[in-house]
Amino acid sequence: MANLKEVKTRISSVQSTQQITKAMKMVAAAKLRRAQDRIIQMRPYAQKLEGILVGVSASLDIEENVFSEEREINSVLIIAVTSDRGLCGPFNANVYKSTNALIADKYAGQFKEGGVTIMPIGKKALDYFTKRDFKVEKKFGELFARLSFNEAMKVAEFAMNGFEEKEFDAVEIVYNEFKNVATQIMCTDQFLPIVSAEEGNTSVSNDYIYQPNQEALVEHLIPTSLKIKLYKALLESNASEHGARMTAMDKATDNAGDLLKELKLKYNQTRQAAITNEILEIVAGAEALG
DSSP states (O other): OOOHHHHHHHHHHHHHHHHHHHHHHHHHHHHHHHHHHHHHHHHHHHHHHHHHHHHHHHTSOTTTOGGGOOOOOSOEEEEEEOOSSOOSTTHHHHHHHHHHHHHHHHOHHHHHTTOEEEEEESHHHHHHHHTTTOEEOOTTTTGGGGOSHHHHHHHHHHHHHHHHTTSOSEEEEEEEEEEETTEEEEEEEEEESOOOTTTSOTTOOOOOOOSSOHHHHHHHHHHHHHHHHHHHHHHHHHHHHHHHHHHHHHHHHHHHHHHHHHHHHHHHHHHHHHHHHHHHHHHHHHHHHO
16 A cells, blocks of 8 residues: 555645646637637638639639649648647547548558648647658648738648649648537548539529629639638637647546545545554554553
8 A cells, every 4th residue: 555655745746737737728718719709700701702712613614713623633732730739639639540541541542652742730730740751841830829811821822832833733621620619520621623513512603793804803712712711721720729628628627636536535544544553553562561
């Protein structure tokens, strides 16, 4: 049986850990409120714009909209979105698993030929894919330290330019979609080429009136829509991260509380056993003297 000092040290250690997890839960809750407000405000606009993007793209020829061009896939860019820090449950691990599954199920041949490039966003993804057998584009690995639409726009432009210049034949995004504090949904979205109306939203109308003219509008609308789509994915992941961390820290705090109960019970039992032994020794000594 452990001595009193060892049990007391463990109790003190668990109490300190519980205080840390409580604090981290409160910080995550505060950050979650801000992140949740941002994504809730963004969703209606982004979803409507994506519907227009699909409809407009379906009404154009390939010459008019290069981002809808479907060609033989020899090279792929996968944008894997994680967090900068850990302690958020399976949040980051799910992105790794989904990315590996996407490669195995859809791009196994391209991967063997070295045609799959991973662009990690978030330090955890950067560390994970850099240490493994992947071709990694490290340019935006630490983007979450300065997350904004302007920064997301740079990522989207990198992917769009690569697709336009045929450096990449397809672009995919792997990220966590925010549902609520306890639930994040893994998403794998095709960023480029743009999914046609038949594959995507079949209810989208293609009957548009263009002002001032079709060329001027399409030249700005499609790139802007793609940038908004990527920014939405980053905001979804950011809110999901804080929700996952809040849930993980809440469970860790509860587990620390359960462990404290066990340790305090063990401490009392150990203390009682020590007192009983002392009494027995005194009685035995008294009998020996008698």
